[in-house]
Amino acid sequence: MARVVGAAETAPANHAWEIRAEGLRVAAGRRMAVDGIDLTFGTGVHGLLGPNGAGKTTLIRALATVLRPSGGGLELLGESVSGRVDMRRIRRQIGYLPQDFGFYRRFTVREFVEYMAWLKEVPKSGIADAVQHAIEKVGLADRADDRMKTLSGGMARRAGIAQAIVNGPRILLLDEPTAGLDPSQRMQFRQLLRGLSEDTCTVVSTHLVEDVATVCTDVALVDEGRLVFQGRAADLAAAGSGTDSGDSPSERGYSALLARHHATGEGTR
Ligand SMILES: Nc1ncnc2c1ncn2[C@@H]1O[C@H](COP(=O)(O)OP(=O)(O)OP(=O)(O)O)[C@@H](O)[C@H]1O
Numbered sequence: 001m002a003r004v005v006g007a008a009e010t011a012p013a014n015h016a017w018e019i020r021a022e023g024l025r026v027a028a029g030r031r032m033a034v035d036g037i038d039l040t041f042g043t044g045v046h047g048l049l050g051p052n053g054a055g056k057t058t059l060i061r062a063l064a065t066v067l068r069p070s071g072g073g074l075e076l077l078g079e080s081v082s083g084r085v086d087m088r089r090i091r092r093q094i095g096y097l098p099q100d101f102g103f104y105r106r107f108t109v110r111e112f113v114e115y116m117a118w119l120k121e122v123p124k125s126g127i128a129d130a131v132q133h134a135i136e137k138v139g140l141a142d143r144a145d146d147r148m149k150t151l152s153g154g155m156a157r158r159a160g161i162a163q164a165i166v167n168g169p170r171i172l173l174l175d176e177p178t179a180g181l182d183p184s185q186r187m188q189f190r191q192l193l194r195g196l197s198e199d200t201c202t203v204v205s206t207h208l209v210e211d212v213a214t215v216c217t218d219v220a221l222v223d224e225g226r227l228v229f230q231g232r233a234a235d236l237a238a239a240g241s242g243t244d245s246g247d248s249p250s251e252r253g254y255s256a257l258l259a260r261h262h263a264t265g266e267g268t269r
Helices: 056-063 087-091 109-119 124-137 153-165 183-196 209-215 233-238 249-264
Strands: 019-028 031-041 044-049 071-076 094-097 171-175 201-205 218-223 226-232
Touching: 019 056, 031 056, 031 218, 031 226, 044 056, 044 209, 056 071, 056 171, 056 201, 094 153, 109 124, 109 153, 124 153, 124 183, 153 171, 153 183, 183 201, 183 209, 201 209, 209 233, 209 249, 218 233, 218 249, 226 233, 226 249, 233 249
Parallel strands: 044 201, 044 218, 094 171, 171 201
Antiparallel strands: 019 031, 019 071, 218 226
């Protein structure tokens, strides 16, 4: 099937990174849940790790332009989101799977993904092909005309990923995409992620350190709204030792970096 070339792919790419935050601060309610984060993400798969309440979801929501920064700088695709910027143009190039995503249960998978393509302003003539392509990519072609309410939790999450990629985004934000998946679905998801990543800047938040270690090109670890570590997955693993808690080198590295952060009261960068 012919692939639809979205506006995202023909847009100029004259910067070395898709996401850049400098001293980024984002409030969640009355709390400064992201409290001065510096990071840069280019193309590839970036794992976002951190304990409960670290600020991962708040950071992703800011990257998705759902939340406006309270301070510091945030540039997406070379444009500052705090200035006078055409948000719609940026949003057309973003795919976002929220942690708890909603859908009309009576929609079929195809209708759900089509609806999101329409919201993302995919050109009308390209919607049918873009939808089919996204549904095939997540392995739901045989369920495309079934209603969303008949899908298992793991399948619904895959439909969620299909809606996130239907516009061929240059920035793909997946908040806890493996939550609630069984081990075999998690393996399938890792495969899917590997196939998505080539020219996209993908940010995946997760509690599963092993997901990050096996699929991500690099890892950002946040705690209490601060960046504790950004580096390769191998560097995360190398940060731990036999005395740190965890079942694998990456988990021990994760525990060691968090413990060090708590001991010093500051990040490692
Ligand atoms: N709407 C809100 N009102 C008040 N506080 C909030 C709100 N949303 C988040 N918070 C607080 O902000 C902090 C960061 O929350 P956030 O959801 O970003 O963390 P997280 O790293 O995604 O956590 P988890 O791994 O548990 O999903 C937490 O202390 C949380 O209680």
